Amino acid sequence: MTLTVCWSAKGGSGTTVVAAALALNAASHSLLIDLDGELPAALGLPEPSGQGLSDWFASEAPERSVLDLAVDVSRSTRLVPRGPSAIAKDAERWSALRAYLATSPLDVVVDAGCGAPPAALLGEHVRGLLVTRACYLALLRASRLPRPDGIVLVAEHARSLTTADVTRSIGAPVVATVPIDPAIARAVDAGLLAARLPGSMRKSLEALKVAA
Secondary structure: OEEEEEEEOOOOOOHHHHHHHHHHOOOOOEEEEEOOOOHHHHOOOOOOOOOOHHHHHOOOOOHHHHHHHOEEOOOOEEEEOOOOOOOOOOOOOHHHHHHHHHOOOOEEEEEEEEOOOOHHHOOOOEEEEEEEEOOHHHHHHHOOOOOOOEEEEEEOOOOOOOHHHHHHHHOOOEEEEEEOOHHHHHHHHOOOOOOOOOHHHHHHOHHHOOOO
8 A cells, every 4th residue: 555654853743643643544454663662652552562573673584474563553553563672774674674565455654753764664655754843953853864755744833933944944845734732642641542533633644644
């Protein structure tokens, strides 16, 4: 279907919640890949006790075995947890993983966390999304990272920088604007994001949904 990689330039931008919402709001079955280690908590899931993606990277298991690591999030979404350790961004298996995920029949969403995502994970048939606020420091850092295909802007009141400023700073279009909504924070805090994705988040990301 599609492979989407989400990242941010500054911590606290909302990348994990946006990545989770994209997968939960997919038009068909979806797979979340957690590179940052925060998705289980954000989704209200128990901390995974089994193997994760870092174990796969340390093995010689075939690419298809990544799906064996997945745990259920909802009836249509599954999650591949990061595992016990961080994964080096220059690890040898990124290219093979990307090639496999790009041909998957699932909508795949990767939470690449803060900073530049693994370079081998980007490229043809991959949609790169920068999640950011209209914050000068965040945009300054983001301008030094790989240019995304689109920007998901987390909108805050009283920011002086406009959508046009964000687009000019990064050199990519704002493809979705997510409002600061207390309902989103409450859903995450209560562990209910997967069960009750707030309507404001669902509506904001509707344009990014890939038709089944």
